Amino acid sequence: MRSVATGLILSRKLADFCHACSRRRVLGRFSSSSSGTVDPRKSYGGGRGEKEVPHLPVLIVGAGPVGLILSILLTKLGVKCSVLEKSVVFSRHPQAHFINNRTMELFRKLDGLAEEIQSLEPPVDLWRRFIYCTSLSGPVLGSVDHMKPQDFDKIVSPISVAHFSQYKLMNLVLQRLEKLGFSVCSPSEIEGLIWDRKILMGHECISIHPTNEGLKVGTSYLKEGKMEEREFHCSILVGSDGARSTVRKLVDIDMKGDRNLQRLVSVHFLSKDLGQYLLHERPGMLFFIFNPDAIGVLVAHDLDQGEFVLQIPYYSPQQKIEDFSFKVCEQIILKLVGWKLVDVQVLDIKPWVMHAEVAEKYVSHNNRVILVGDAAHRFPPAGGFGMNTGIQDAHNLAWKISSMLSGIASPSIIRTYEMERRPIAIYNTLLSVENFRAAMSVPAALGLDPAIANSVHRVINSSLCSILPPSLQKFALEGIFSIGRAQLSELILNENNPVGSLRLSRLKKIFDEGKSLQLQFPAEDLGFCYKEGALVAECGEKIWETEASSVRKRDLRPYIPCAKPGCRLPHMLINALKESSAKASFSTLDLISGDKIEFLLIIAPIKESYRLARASTMVAKEFDVPLKVCIIWPKGSSDKNVNSSEKELEPWKNFIDVEEAITPTSKSWWELCQMSSNGVILVRPDDHIAWRTESSSIADDFLELKRVFNLLLGHDKFLL
Numbered sequence: 001m002r003s004v005a006t007g008l009i010l011s012r013k014l015a016d017f018c019h020a021c022s023r024r025r026v027l028g029r030f031s032s033s034s035s036g037t038v039d040p041r042k043s044y045g046g047g048r049g050e051k052e053v054p055h056l057p058v059l060i061v062g063a064g065p066v067g068l069i070l071s072i073l074l075t076k077l078g079v080k081c082s083v084l085e086k087s088v089v090f091s092r093h094p095q096a097h098f099i100n101n102r103t104m105e106l107f108r109k110l111d112g113l114a115e116e117i118q119s120l121e122p123p124v125d126l127w128r129r130f131i132y133c134t135s136l137s138g139p140v141l142g143s144v145d146h147m148k149p150q151d152f153d154k155i156v157s158p159i160s161v162a163h164f165s166q167y168k169l170m171n172l173v174l175q176r177l178e179k180l181g182f183s184v185c186s187p188s189e190i191e192g193l194i195w196d197r198k199i200l201m202g203h204e205c206i207s208i209h210p211t212n213e214g215l216k217v218g219t220s221y222l223k224e225g226k227m228e229e230r231e232f233h234c235s236i237l238v239g240s241d242g243a244r245s246t247v248r249k250l251v252d253i254d255m256k257g258d259r260n261l262q263r264l265v266s267v268h269f270l271s272k273d274l275g276q277y278l279l280h281e282r283p284g285m286l287f288f289i290f291n292p293d294a295i296g297v298l299v300a301h302d303l304d305q306g307e308f309v310l311q312i313p314y315y316s317p318q319q320k321i322e323d324f325s326f327k328v329c330e331q332i333i334l335k336l337v338g339w340k341l342v343d344v345q346v347l348d349i350k351p352w353v354m355h356a357e358v359a360e361k362y363v364s365h366n367n368r369v370i371l372v373g374d375a376a377h378r379f380p381p382a383g384g385f386g387m388n389t390g391i392q393d394a395h396n397l398a399w400k401i402s403s404m405l406s407g408i409a410s411p412s413i414i415r416t417y418e419m420e421r422r423p424i425a426i427y428n429t430l431l432s433v434e435n436f437r438a439a440m441s442v443p444a445a446l447g448l449d450p451a452i453a454n455s456v457h458r459v460i461n462s463s464l465c466s467i468l469p470p471s472l473q474k475f476a477l478e479g480i481f482s483i484g485r486a487q488l489s490e491l492i493l494n495e496n497n498p499v500g501s502l503r504l505s506r507l508k509k510i511f512d513e514g515k516s517l518q519l520q521f522p523a524e525d526l527g528f529c530y531k532e533g534a535l536v537a538e539c540g541e542k543i544w545e546t547e548a549s550s551v552r553k554r555d556l557r558p559y560i561p562c563a564k565p566g567c568r569l570p571h572m573l574i575n576a577l578k579e580s581s582a583k584a585s586f587s588t589l590d591l592i593s594g595d596k597i598e599f600l601l602i603i604a605p606i607k608e609s610y611r612l613a614r615a616s617t618m619v620a621k622e623f624d625v626p627l628k629v630c631i632i633w634p635k636g637s638s639d640k641n642v643n644s645s646e647k648e649l650e651p652w653k654n655f656i657d658v659e660e661a662i663t664p665t666s667k668s669w670w671e672l673c674q675m676s677s678n679g680v681i682l683v684r685p686d687d688h689i690a691w692r693t694e695s696s697s698i699a700d701d702f703l704e705l706k707r708v709f710n711l712l713l714g715h716d717k718f719l720l
Contacts, residue, residue, distance in 0.1 A: 054195040056082055057405055059217055059234035061205045062241030063090070065166060066373030066390035068173045068199075070240060072110060073398035075180050076595045079405055080196040084219060086204035086241075088186070090174075093268050093348055094165035094301045094309050098285075098384035100525045102568070103391050104159045105687075109594030111176050117164050126303050127163040127285040130517065132442060132507075134291045134488065135338030136278065136298070141446075141504070142511045143284070146519035155666070156559050157526060157571050158587040163285060165301045166387065187221040187228075195232070203230070208237065208250045208369065215368055236401060236414075238370050240390070243355070245375035251364045253371065257357035257429060261380060261436065265321065267310040267329045268348040271341050275306030285519075288439075290446055292485045294335040306343075310336070314351075315457050318474040321351040354380050356433045358425045367404075367414035372397060377425035382435035382517055385428040388525075393421050399685040400534070402597055403713070408625055410714035416533035420566075424528055431524060439517035445506040447487035447499075456480050523557035530566035534684065536691040536711045537565060563673035569687050570672050573661040577633065585661040588669075591630050592687050598626040599690070600683040604670065605631050605657075608695035610648040612680055615701035617652040623709045629655040632669045635662040682708065 058074055060067045063085035074081045099107070099117065107114035128147040133140045151160055174184070182197045190200060200219075206229070207218035217232045239247025248255075278284070278300060287298040297311040310333060314324070326346045333344055355378040362371045373390030397417050403409035440450045459465060460477050468476070487493070493500045510516050561570035569592070573585040592600055601616050603609035613629050620627035629652065631645050637659050645657050660669055670677050675692070682691040691708050698704050710716060 054231075055214070055233040056080060056195055057234065058236045058238060058401060059084065059215075059232055060238045060240055061217075061247050062239065062245075062373075062375070063087075063199050063201075064240060064242060064373065065096070065169060065173065065387055066394050067238070067240035068170070068177060069106075069110075069391050070238060070372065070394035070398060071182070071199075072173065072176060072180065073394060073594075074401060075182075075197065077398060077402035077597060079398075079402050082195055082198040082200065084200050084203040084205060086202070086246075088202045090167070090170060092167045093266070093350060094167060094299070094307065096166040096381075096384065096387035097163055097299065097301055098388075098519065099162040099164055099169075100384060100388045100520070101157045101159070101161055101522075102525050102528075103388045104162055105157060105589060106391065106395050108159055108589075111179070113172060113176065114159055114162075116172055117162050117169070118159075120168070121162050121164045122302060122304065124160075124163075126279060126283040127300065129284040130286045130288065130519070131282055131284040132288045132290075132511075132516075133282075134490075134493070135289060135336060136274070136282075136287060137338035138291070140282065141290075142442075142507060142516075144511055144516055146285075151520070154571075154573075156522070156561070158573075158589060161520065165307070187223045205241070205246050205250070208247070210365055210368070215365075235405065236368055236370065238372060238397070239375045240372045240394075241375055243374040243378045245371065247369065248359060248371055248375050251369050253364060254360050255355075255357035255378070256360055257355065257378075258433070259353075259355050259357065261354040261356060261433075263314055263316055263351065263353050265312045265314055265324045265329075266348075266350045266352055267312065267324075267333070267346060268350075269308055269310065269329075269333065270306050270345045270347065271308065271333075271343050272306035273341055273343050274308070274337060275300075275303045279303040286517075288442060289336045290443060290448065290485075290488050291335070292482075292488050294332050295443070295448070295485065296332065296336050298336065315453075315477060318457075318460065318470065318477045321349075324349055324351075354436075356380055356429050358422065358429055362418035362422055363414055367411050370397065370414065370417065376422075377429060379429055379432040380436040382432050382439055383428075383521060384519070385432050389425060389428050392424075393417075395686050396421055399597055403685075406597070408597060408623070408713060412714035413534060416714075420530040420533035423531060427528070428524065431521065435518055438515055441510055442507065442516055445510060446493065446503055448484055453481065453484065522559040526559045526568060527557075527562070528568075529562070529564065530688065533566070534690065534712050535565040536708045538691075538693050538697075561672050561674075563675055563679070563681055563689055563692055565689050565691055567689050569681070569683050569689060572666070572669055572672055574632065574658040575661050577637065577657040577659050589687055591628070591656070591658075592683060592685060593628075596626065597685050598628055599685065600628050600630060602630045602632060602679075602681040602683065603695070604677045604679065605633055605637075605645065606677060606695070608678060609680055610645075612693075612695045612698065612701050612705075613649060613655075614652070615705055616682075617649065619702060619705040619709055622706075623713065623715070625709060625713070627654065631655065631657045633657060633659045634668065635660045684712075 057079055058081035060071055060081055060083045063083045067083055071081050071083055104114045107117065124147060128145055130144045130146065131140060132142040180197065182199060184199045184201060187202050203219045203221045205217060206220050209216045214233050214235050215237050217234060217237060219230050219232065220227055221230065237247065239245050241247055283303060285300055289296050289298060299309040301307045301309060312332060329346050329349060330344050334340055357378045359371055359376045362376050372393040374386060376393065377389065379386045400409065400413045400417055404411055404413055443450060457477065460473055465473065493503065495501050495504065563570060569588060572588050574588055575585050601613055603613050617627060629649060645655060649655050662668065670679055673679060676694060678694045678696045680693050680695050681689055684690045690712055
């Protein structure tokens with residue numbers, strides 16, 4: 001066993017052998033003979049005569065960013081877990097790189113993760129733009145700045161977005177897991193281990209079987225040159241094993257949506273010379289390059305270090321991944337750069353297929369098998385929704401698993417994970433597809449309509465053309481595409497050519513009207529709201545009207561703070577009262593702990609709200625639900641005025657008095673929430689609002705609060 005920081009490197013022979021054996025095995029499926037409802041809170045103790053096997057409350061399959069973040073969240077909430085990963089090493093392919101506002105907010109509560117990302121990411125001026133050009137040294141066709149002044153003023157969020165490669169994020173996450181006691185283990189290092197807090201590399205999930213009290217999970221691994229199997233028992237299995245999820249397949253959950261939107265080759269390479277040139281001459285995050293010789297999208301992961309990923313479209317089966325050798329990819333890079341680089345080092349070449357799909361369901365087999373991240377949804381990368389949505393899945397799920405296993409909530413609370421997160425994935429899928437289509441409007445304006453290219457490809461794949469030899473099909477396809485790229489010749493694409501002038505004018509209009517590929521979606525990033533789930537409407541009211549739940553088209557709407565149930569708690573800077581006046585302001589989001597299950601009740605310092613808060617503390621005690629009360633005072637309130645809170649809430653000690661830190665242009669807290677000062681807001685452990693009301697409108701405080709906690713936690717007790 002070794003530490004997470006040093007990582008794990010096993011032989012290539014091990015990886016090849018694992019891959020070969022995985023093709024031969026027969027995967028176990030859920031037994032149809034199993035019946036009855038089981039309670040995931042019960043642990044598996046092993047039956048008479050059965051071999052003793054490791055048991056864990058939660059077993060996570062997949063050690064990508066989503067699975068590892070989930071393991072941190074669960075561990076902080078006191079839930080024992082371990083992670084299985086079929087790969088023998090962690091990938092260093094950069095992959096995802098844009099971290100949105102909401103994800104950065106979650107990272108603020110993970111032992112300074114957000115702050116460390118900000119200290120290590122490139123300066124924002126080096127990645128705020130998307131640049132469209134004929135080559136990296138040729139004419140610029142257009143440039144779009146995706147950062148606005150309000151992105152830095154921390155009015156709607158306490159932190160900004162970030163540009164940080166996935167493998168670098170993984171390193172930081174692994175460091176935090178090590179501090180929590182996790183270890184990375186190879187198959188040869190796990191005999192006699194305590195199974196909690198382990199990342200088991202080289203272990204592939206091959207079967208999932210229900211038992212009367214849990215799940216039996218089969219895994220395979222390579223040890224001393226031969227494949228062996230090991231079983232685990234767990235209460236809950238979480239599939240975070242990516243777009244080709246084995247867990248999803250084993251439990252027979254289908255994906256619904258659009259497949260094969262585009263095939264691409266991802267080329268990871270280094271060039272210090274190119275990085276320094278772009279850093280000083282035309283810094284940007286994405287470079288869309290169109291010329292007669294080649295087309296591609298270059299992602300600048302780190303200009304200072306010269307680290308890039310080039311995305312190249314390809315058309316199967318006429319073009320094969322084998323056609324893109326290191327030498328061929330280097331030649332394509334040089335065609336797109338526009339001059340001969342001497343320091344290009346191709347590190348990795350990976351094919352991938354763009355899909356837009358969401359799993360039919362997220363929760364299976366009596367709330368025991370749960371999908372998160374890419375295992376549950378596959379988006380086009382346009383807008384960076386993939387990893388961000390997955391990490392937010394994990395955040396939604398962690399407190400519910402902890403609440404259920406600790407007995408605070410009933411097992412039915414796991415169903416609310418699907419009720420809340422699946423509609424968000426469907427919405428983000430549609431938004432990603434629309435953003436991808438917006439990206440395609442640029443080559444279409446230049447005379448390279450991707451729809452025509454796809455039509456040509458379909459014709460070549462048709463029954464008539466399919467009788468041609470593969471080499472002739474490939475020749476025809478590439479010949480037609482070469483003729484198409486000729487539209488990008490300088491003879492055509494210039495202001496003096498009537499056709500070129502018209503195309504450049506269309507392109508300028510696309511950029512000016514914001515109809516090209518967009519990076520940020522504030523209304524969806526911070527303003528996404530759950531319509532049903534672990535939420536409670538006021539008596540006689542609906543949480544959302546029907547029209548509010550309809551999916552909107554891509555239209556860069558601003559984020560508008562809202563305190564309706566299902567929404568993220570609005571951010572406002574506040575100051576703690578009864579403490580040193582020199583203490584820095586903090587966010588209302590910091591009132592919610594990331595290290596324990598705790599609900600938050602926000603009130604104003606008025607008689608009716610104090611009365612309701614007292615009732616809340618008593619009901620919370622009955623339900624064994626940790627609760628903190630926050631009294632938000634208007635700006636200018638003195639410490640002398642706030643002494644009343646202690647008396648009003650006695651004997652409850654878990655409360656805090658805070659004061660609005662209002663700037664000259666900001667609203668008061670209750671104005672921001674679009675509520676009166678009689679407002680009362682109950683916030684869940686994941687920062688989302690569970691319930692709200694006006695304290696003056698409740699006839700029976702205790703009865704109403706018992707209704708609220710029963711509905712939130714899936715109970716049916718204390719109703720009389």
